[in-house]
Every structure is written in structure tokens, then in C-alpha cells.
Amino acid sequence: MQKIVQDIADELVASGAERGLQVAVYRRGELLADVVAGVADAATGRPFTSSTPVYATSTGKGVTAAVVHVLAERKVFSYDTPIAELWPEFGARGKERATVRHALSHQAGVPGVPEATTPEDLCDWDLMCAAVADAEPWWEPGTRCGYHPQTFGYLLGEVVRRATGKRISQVLEEEVAGPLGVSGELFFAVPEAELGRLARIEEVAPPVTPPPSLRNGIPFFRVVGGYTAAPMAAMPDAGFSNRRDVLTAEIPAGGTMTARAVARVYDALLTDELVPPARLRELSAPAVRGLDEVTGVEAAWGLGYAIGLTPGLAAPTVFGMPGSGGTVAFADTRTGLAVGILKNRIGDFATVDRIGSAVLSAAL
DSSP states (O other): OHHHHHHHHHHHHHHHOOOOEEEEEEEETEEEEEEEEEEETTTEEEEOTTTTOOOOOOGGHHHHHHHHHHHHTTTTSSSTTTHHHHHHGGGGGTTTTTTTHHHHHTTTSOOOTTOOOOOHHHHHHHHHHHHHHOOSSSOOTEEEEOOTHHHHHHHHHHHHHHHHHHHHHHHHHHIIIIIHEEEEEEEESOOGGGGGSSSOOEESSOOOOOOOHTTTSSSOOOTTTTEESSOOOOHHHHHHHTTTHHSOOOOSSEEEOOOOHHHHHHHHHHHTTSSSSHHHHHHSSEEEEEEEEESSHHHHOOOSSSSSOGGGGOOTTTTEEETTTEEEEEEEEEEEEEEEEEEEEEOHHHOOOOOHHHHHHHHH
């Protein structure tokens, strides 16, 4: 497994398709592949290592979900606990029946943030939670699904905070990262002293966003009641992903991690370290299927995880989360593999598909 993945990673970097790449594969606690190639920072030539953390946008949602599952297993709350029971302000405007299950499976009905949201706003926890609590749902919670790009993190992060009295970064360290031995490689809010270790995110080309005249015709960019899933001033491009304030803030719709740390989390889900088999079966099975109201495509959502991820990782036994920069972390219940694929050049999912499919094929 190690040689197969290393050869692909080296080729991708040598061809210029990737600047730096990090891949880890676990099965039943054994690290089968721990691969790096290229550089973490093109300006300095600093090499990518296995311990180089990478900001990975929505791939972090799978880590957020893992924290929630651990707390649910400890009966801090249940999946069917109404969010407003823990966070009374959230019950405004017809959201009183929305549950933790709805938040995990993108059915809560609040996928948008205020249209004028900036990166500075996203770093202000209380501001964003107040905006989410005051939002009018786009649909009755539990009746439809629609990807919650940013609000997923605030919804579940505030549930964790209200239920435990601790920020989700602290709970992540105490309940997941510490026990699994990946402290220092798995963060929501990166400590200032650790910023120099991070990979520098870059782009192949400037990001393209649709002009205002076209946005309401594209489900992901439309504005409903002054809220949008994609605020133009806070898109997760390289500039956003390298900001000190973003990296050090609690924004648990994304995360900063190494491939081996996030793969270790998925391996622990598979192997009864974080949750028992019955809960694994529930979280990795489709909770909802249908047209996603935000992406505009058919989707299958488990509890915090997409079921089938990309064209190369479409098997129904695969659950995890891709990130908009072309990263992914996932587990496959058929092969027992847990995989993290991280990189520092924003792009499509060609690298994820190539490496992910090669890993799964090698395991058969």
C-alpha cells in the first residue's frame, strides 16, 4: 500500500499537478500508508512532512461530527434532542422542532448566513450563532435536506458548548485528539504558536464566482431572506485559508489537520474506539436521500457524513467528507480502511479520486 500511494503522490508533484501532498491509510489501528510529497510552502521550499497540518475546509465537518457522536454515546444529548432544548434562542422563527439529527444530516433548514458575511464575521462565534439563531428556515426542519456549508459548524459547535460548557476545540482535544494520540495534529482553532507549522494554501488560478445577475439561478449562490449559503466576501479561497484570524478561530465547518490524524479519527469510528458498532451503523447509513436544496444535485447524507463522496469514491459503503480545495477523509465499512488525503493546492477532486480508488482497489 505504501509504495502504491507514494508512487502516485510523487508523480502528481513531479508533473506539477500538485505542490504538496499528504496521504494516510489506516486499517484496524495499523498505519498502512503514511505518504508525503512536495513542499508545504512554495515560497520557502519548506518540505511537506507527515506532521504538517493543512487547512481543509469541509473535510473538518467529519471531525465535528465525530465529537458529536462521542457526546451522544455518553448521553450528553441524543440525536433527537431538539436544538432549542440546549440553545433556546435557536427556537425562533419556527425552528423549535429542529434536532441534533437534523443538523448532522443537513436537514435543519438554515444553510445560509447573512449575505454580507465577511471572514471577520465568521471568526466571531457569538455573532454567527446569533445570526443562525435568528434565521428563518428555508424549509421546515426535517422535511428536506440541503448542504449547510458554514452553519453546520456553528449549529453543532454551539450544541456542544451549551451541553458541556466548553468550546468544541476543547472537547475535540479532550475526547478525540488526546485519547487517539493525535494532539498537535488536529484543530478547529489553531494555537498561535503552531501557525508556522501549517502548509501554505495556494491556487492554480484565481477563483471564479458567478456575477450577481446569475447567482439566484444557481442553487448554491441564491439569496433567501438576506441569507446565502455562499457569501461572496468569505469564499474559502487561498486568501481565506491562509488568514491568521480564520486559522485561530473556532469555525468547525472546516478544520486544520494532518492526513494521519484525520484518518486515525475515521479508523477509531470503525474500530469501536470512539463509538460502538451500533452507533457506527447508524451514523454511516443514509439518514436522508433526495434532491439537495443547496447544491441542486441528488445527495445521500448520513449523520455528519456524505455517503458516497466523489465519482471515484461513490460506493455506498464509503462515508466521509470532501473539502472544497480537493481534500477528503473517509472510511469504507466494506474494506475497513480509513483514509485522509490532504494537499495545499486548491483544485478539483482528480487527485482524491485517483488516490482513493487506488487505495480501495489495493485492499480488495
